[in-house]
Amino acid sequence: MEGVEDKLIVKGLSFYGHHGVLKEERTLGQKFFVDVDAWLDLKPAGISDDLSHSFSYVEIYRIAKEVIEGPPQNLLESVAQKIAIATLKSHKEISAVRVKVGKPHVAIPGPLDYLGIEILRRRSDLTE
Template identity: 65%
Template sequence: MAAPSCGTTTEAVGNGIPTGDKLVLRGLKFHGYHGVKPEEKKLGQKFVIDVDAWMDLRNAGKSDDLSNTLSYTAIYRIVKEVVEGQSQNLLESVAQMIASKIFTNHPQISAVRVQVQKPHVAVQGSIDYLGVEIVRYRSIDAPN
């Protein structure tokens, strides 16, 4: 996959995951009402979200100035708003909404990876979680 056309050095390699600088948010936990079963809509459940947001961090590293990067809390707020917000049937929709809002609110982000985990799923057997993971590039999936 080619590099995004938004002026960064982010590129995809063999497995489609971008390379380069990124902000990393792991294990964000929220209670939401997503799923197709009535009890999921009524009672809700815990969701765990991981986000990688690719952007050029060289100037921030050189300057040690917050204005040259993006505060983690800005991404955290987007994730919280989506997961605690309007109920969706599919985790794919939750992940896509998070990615889209990150691109809309933060033009310096060139690519994003969003993983949505459901740790408490009614399945036979022992699991850590079930979920989805998406990778989106600004040049393909969002306006510049």
């Protein structure tokens, strides 16, 4: 991604939030799943074996938690956008971020694991 092929992966996060268009979704809330991939240069950490040359997974967890547990959004697209932009703005070393947000409890007349969306945002998207 933009010249950097290394990526940090945070997969399977689960938080409770109140996002959705339906009144019941906003009142009762539900579980949301989040995966985040962040592209950055991990070579210095690989060479030095020094944590100060790496990136804290906890930071991505914190951002996702704040957005999911924060103010309600109508659309999953908006939730993912907020996570992606907050990640890029807070961490200049990240060149791109992919965010996947899913919700397992939806009004669909049949079995499913979850419905969701996935977005990819690059640092260059911040200037638009």
